[in-house]
Amino acid sequence: MxxxxxxxxxxxxxxxxxxxxxxxxxxxxxxxxxxxxxxxxxxxxxxxxxxxxxxxxxxxxxxxxxxxxxxxxxxxxxxxxxxxxxxxxxxxxxxxxxxxxxxxxxxxxxxxxxxxxxxxxxxxxxxxxxxxxxxxxxxxxxxxxxxxxxxxxxxxxxLDLPAVLDVALTGSTLGVGLASFIEGAAYATARGVDLDTVVAGASRILRVLQNEIVKAAKEIAAGEFTTDQATLDVWRHGIVEYRDAIVGQGQPAFVMNGVLAALDHARDLGYAEHAFTGQFPAIHGVAAPEAAS
Structure with missing residues (x-):
């Protein structure tokens, strides 16, 4: 050792x-x-x-x-x-x-x-x-x-796989996910919500997140980013509201601002009316088909 x-x-x-x-x-x-x-x-x-x-x-x-x-x-x-x-x-x-x-x-x-x-x-x-x-x-x-x-x-x-997955899983999924929970918990407790209530809610949201990860993976694998549910623009509107609520509490919104930046990038490439997963091709610099034509 x-x-x-x-x-x-x-x-x-x-x-x-x-x-x-x-x-x-x-x-x-x-x-x-x-x-x-x-x-x-x-x-x-x-x-x-x-x-x-x-x-x-x-x-x-x-x-x-x-x-x-x-x-x-x-x-x-x-x-x-x-x-x-x-x-x-x-x-x-x-x-x-x-x-x-x-x-x-x-x-x-x-x-x-x-x-x-x-x-x-x-x-x-x-x-x-x-x-x-x-x-x-x-x-x-x-x-x-x-x-x-x-x-x-x-x-x-x-040999690439452990290091690459470390970024994707330990860094992006676990690290950013935990940071987002802390940011949200800081806001909720500052507004008088009991921490146990926040934790119980977060546990329920994790089950939703598991389902959304599976759904997102299917959309990414298929290259199909259209939706009849909440569009990327609907998500962006919500994130702006959440960010403003946190900032209005006198608290920095580091994670929420990062999410907003990612959504704005995808929006600029024509994914406003697509699914939340429209960020995936946007990250690779690929514009939405209708925007590119």
Whole structure:
């Protein structure tokens, strides 16, 4: 295990709890002390940690740092028979570069992303997705499944997928979704609504959102953005009202303004009378057929 921050420590602790030996290394050695007390072996260097195990999980600040770490390994370090698993946040391009360096040294490589908090590791809530050579996955899946017993996903051999889906799911869906709940809860509670009432309402809305995601996916897949329900312009009118209510309360409307900007962009490309999903082609710069003709 390389990395003993909050997430790295959670991963190492789960490996130890599952009965597996763990060799750990961190740039700041004292961070490894709590793991050593729980039975981990502390390596003197990243190279020593890699040599000490057939599978090395790396979870540090960024994939860019992982790339630098792999480039800095001793030139004579042979990675044959070993698999490096990167769970750091980064770009798809970095994942491919790391993979090329590892395989050039004879090793196997998996790239992955964690969609939960450190406290969730090892629980039914944990979700971790991986990609890389099938042989590498076969060699490591038993170890890696311990980290997310019910949420370990192998996406296939395309190393781009974990990082790309991390943006789409952890960033856009979870991060922006949670930010929008906080913005709305701040407004509602400032208006005297009990927080429990807001949470109960949000839970109901999540069920609506699940249905809307499925519906939106069908529209996007079909390339069909017409609607006989609420048009994008109807949505825009509502968002303006909601935004003004929040601002009128003396509160910034960061998320609502972002949604409004996206709707205005789609409107400018001719999707005013189309479905809310008209934003999808608009994001790619594609004008509505009637606007383009």
């Amino acid at each position: 390389i990395g003993a921050g909050l997430m790295g420590s959670a991963l190492a602790e789960e490996l130890l709890r599952s009965g597996r030996p763990a060799v750990v290394w961190n740039r700041t050695p004292e961070k490894c002390a709590p793991l050593a007390e729980k039975g981990a072996t502390v390596a003197a260097s990243a190279a020593e940690a890699i040599v000490g195990s057939s599978t090395t999980v790396i979870c540090i600040s960024s994939s860019g740092d992982v790339l630098d770490l792999v480039k800095g390994l001793p030139e004579d370090l042979d990675l044959s028979g070993r698999c490096l698993v990167n769970l750091s946040t980064g770009a798809a391009e970095e994942a491919r570069s790391i993979g090329e360096l590892v395989t050039a040294r004879g090793g196997e490589y998996l790239d992955g992303t964690i969609l939960v908090y450190p406290v969730d590791i090892g629980t039914p809530n944990a979700v971790i997705q991986y990609a890389g050579a099938n042989a590498a996955w076969t060699d490591t899946k038993d170890v890696l499944t311990a980290l997310a017993p019910e949420g370990t996903l192998y996406l296939g051999e395309d």
